[in-house]
Structure formats: C-alpha cells, structure tokens
Amino acid sequence: MTIYEKIDRCHKAISEVRPFEGHMLKQLKDYYRIGLTWSSNAIEGNTLTISETKVVLEDGLTIGGRPLRDFYETVGHGQAYDFMFTLIGERRITVEDIKTMHRLFYKSIDEANAGTWRKESVIVSGTGYVFPRPQEIEGQMRKLEKWVKSERNNYHPVTFAALLHLKFVSIHPFIDGNGRTSRLIMNLALIQDGYQLAIIPPVLRPEYNDTIRQYQNKGKSEPFCEFIAERVYETQKEIMRLLHIPLDLA
C-alpha cells in the first residue's frame, strides 16, 4: 500500500467520528496547539521544551533563563495558530490570510516587518537557490494565490498542502519566520480538507531540509511530498489511538 492509500484509509476511519466538529474540534485544536507550536519553533532553534511551551501558551508565564525572543515566538505562534483555525470552515487561502498569519506570529518580535514582504534579498544556508528579488515578491505571491484557487482540486489534499509549503518557502517572502509561516499555511490546507496536521519534530530537520533542496536543485517534489505524507500519517495514527479507533484500520 502506498503512503497515500494508508492516509486515505485512516482519513475514512477518522472522518466517521467527525473530529473537526463541536467539542472534539476544540479538544484537538488545544492538543495540537502545544505540539505544533513547540515543534515548529524548536526546528528553528527555539530553546523552550514542550512543557515550557505549554506553560507559556496556557498560563502566559515567561520561563526564567530562556531568551525573551523564544517567549515571543511561542506566544506569537499560538496566536497565528488560533487564526489558522478560524479559517477551517473556508476553502480559501489568500495573500491577506498569509500576511495576517505572519503578522500575528512576528509582531512582538519585529513589528515593522510583521506581515510585510521583505525589502532585502535573502540567502538560505545550505542551498545555492536564488530567491526572488524583493520587487518580485508581490507578483509571485499573487501567482501562488491563483495557483491555490485553480489547482487545488487537481492534487491529493496532502500533496497539495506539501506543494504549497514548497512553493511558499521557495519565494521566502518575509525577512524571517518563513519556515513557521509555511508550516502554518500547509497545515491550514490540510485541516480545511479534513486531514490531520503534519508535525515535523526537530530530529527530522536534516531530512526536511534535504527534501526541500531536492525540489530546488533537481525539481523533484515527490521526496518532500512523501516526507509530509508520512508526518500526516503519524498524526492520523495518534488521533486514532486517542479516539479509540482500531489501529488495524491504519
């Protein structure tokens, strides 16, 4: 069975318990708020542990001895995550939504650059890939928005979400926080289509970055899409375990 067939089997089993409705939706949202915030920040070097992330998000407390920036990243990611969930009933992902997500994540860190395109060129370590010039960003992001509208139904929802992430990080429209924003947009696409989140733990960072590079250097998107599909499948199995859905359906 391919990873996509496995995902579809799980999707069918999970959809029967309607996890994205009513009280279950709230519980799932709260559960993954901590997991996604922690993992997405940790992969970029944030030093907070998962239990410290929970303290910051749920009690609003700072953590002694940790950089203030790590605290702001956690609070900001929590707010951007909440905004992402407000779009769950829609099937749109617009440039404005993307800017709002970045602004919420980044406003306490650098208000002037929050939700605004970068004004400088960007170099990403580990790749010789040439990113668009600042003056090209608005056009490329509008093109991406059009692609979302016109191409979404031509892909498996998990492939679509992964491609959206790839295309977004290859524009790298913000001065910082592109990784966090790309993972939020990808997860927005997944939950809008009724799929579970893709959570990338920091230990998988080398594989994550390597599959992005394969797309940029060799034009191969399959390794990244499969990497993301594996992550969605892991979350599906976790949800099935939590909701007492027999795992032999996985």
Ligand SMILES: Nc1ncnc2c1ncn2[C@@H]1O[C@H](COP(=O)(O)OP(=O)(O)OP(=O)(O)O)[C@@H](O)[C@H]1O
């Ligand atoms: N070769 C690459 N090209 C483009 N983006 C990449 C590449 N490798 C990794 N990335 C993405 O960029 C992110 C890290 O790059 P960078 O540090 O420049 O991002 P950032 O803008 O600082 O955002 P964040 O701090 O949220 O990651 C990774 O999390 C990944 O999503």
